[in-house]
Amino acid sequence: MARNLQSRRSFIKTGIAGSVALAAGGFPAMASQPSSSEAGRTAICTQGDLGVRIYSDKVKEPVKLMLISDTHLWMSDSREDPFREYSNRMSKAYNHTKHFQTLEETHPEEAFRKTLEIARKVAPDAIFHLGDLVSFPSEAGVEWAREQLDATGIPWYYVCGNHDWHYEGMEGTEIELRNEWTAKRLSTLFKGRNPLLYSVDVKGLKVVMLDDSVYEILPEQLSLFREEMKEDKPSLMMSHIPLYAPGFPVSYGCGHPDWNADTDRNYKIERRQRWPAGGHSETTFDFWKEVICSHKEHNLLATFAGHVHAQSSSLVDDWPQFTLKANLTGAYRIVEVLPIP
Numbered sequence: 001m002a003r004n005l006q007s008r009r010s011f012i013k014t015g016i017a018g019s020v021a022l023a024a025g026g027f028p029a030m031a032s033q034p035s036s037s038e039a040g041r042t043a044i045c046t047q048g049d050l051g052v053r054i055y056s057d058k059v060k061e062p063v064k065l066m067l068i069s070d071t072h073l074w075m076s077d078s079r080e081d082p083f084r085e086y087s088n089r090m091s092k093a094y095n096h097t098k099h100f101q102t103l104e105e106t107h108p109e110e111a112f113r114k115t116l117e118i119a120r121k122v123a124p125d126a127i128f129h130l131g132d133l134v135s136f137p138s139e140a141g142v143e144w145a146r147e148q149l150d151a152t153g154i155p156w157y158y159v160c161g162n163h164d165w166h167y168e169g170m171e172g173t174e175i176e177l178r179n180e181w182t183a184k185r186l187s188t189l190f191k192g193r194n195p196l197l198y199s200v201d202v203k204g205l206k207v208v209m210l211d212d213s214v215y216e217i218l219p220e221q222l223s224l225f226r227e228e229m230k231e232d233k234p235s236l237m238m239s240h241i242p243l244y245a246p247g248f249p250v251s252y253g254c255g256h257p258d259w260n261a262d263t264d265r266n267y268k269i270e271r272r273q274r275w276p277a278g279g280h281s282e283t284t285f286d287f288w289k290e291v292i293c294s295h296k297e298h299n300l301l302a303t304f305a306g307h308v309h310a311q312s313s314s315l316v317d318d319w320p321q322f323t324l325k326a327n328l329t330g331a332y333r334i335v336e337v338l339p340i341p
């Protein structure tokens with residue numbers, strides 16, 4: 001199934017050829033193209049450092065999205081005092097950062113504020129934050145971020161990252177801690193939506209927000225995903241942890257065959273439950289296979305993730321995945337989804 005290098009080459013060629021021909025006003029004829037009348041036709045090209053354009057004949061009107069991930073805000077106030085033993089390490093993790101373009105000194109708060117200034121100028125139809133908004137479930141951090149996002153006047157949506165709900169050293173499984181601290185500290189970011197999986201419609205484009213911040217997919221999430229995909233709409237999916245793609249390390253960990261106790265190098269530092277000896281659940285693998293094998297029938301045009309703090313793109317059996325540089329350096333991505341001219 002996996003043909004990473006070969007696919008990447010053909011992906012790059014198709015993307016470039018597609019973008020050139022489209023600029024001239026049409027979709028390129030590809031006589032050897034397999035029948036795609038049901039799945040529709042797509043072309044993807046990147047725009048400079050930050051842009052991704054996705055053309056699809058399923059899309060009726062242009063949609064522009066701003067994607068942000070891994071801001072890692074670390075501010076706190078006296079409400080955090082009873083929890084300092086659990087947040088101490090991460091509260092110091094990203095205090096000083098360098099801007100991804102200018103290399104000037106910055107920090108997560110400034111990087112986020114400036115990113116939202118750019119959002120006001122770019123005027124996307126919606127902003128999506130893909131998690132690790134905060135480095136620990138800081139009430140002060142969450143409140144500040146929410147105020148900043150609301151002040152843009154642009155609709156915004158959020159999905160959990162593995163640090164957003166994690167107090168290091170606190171007793172409990174990853175799933176228990178996620179449930180507890182998402183409910184206690186992050187619920188205002190979801191505005192009543194299901195934090196585990198929800199979707200929004202942006203001008204006819206469905207965007208599925210999936211919480212895979214424990215690396216695993218729960219049976220409930222797989223069912224919800226299948227329900228969402230029944231709707232005949234062009235879709236994108238966003239999650240915090242990238243899905244496995246051949247050639248990438250276990251940080252691309254949702255569905256990674258090497259994800260298990262032996263490859264978990266950080267559980268002691270992060271003072272959390274070690275990844276299971278047997279690796280992923282069947283449900284997680286079923287989910288991965290469903291995305292890779294059925295993305296065309298599902299009209300799932302691409303998936304996006306954060307967590308790895310690096311920009312990457314990959315193609316596995318025509319399923320494109322993009323990851324984002326961390327916003328703690330000021331980085332973001334603009335994704336345009338466009339009809340084929």
Ligand SMILES: [Fe+2]
Nearest residue numbers: 070132307309
């Ligand atoms: Fe992160």
Ligand SMILES: [Fe+2]
Nearest residue numbers: 132161162307
């Ligand atoms: Fe993360």
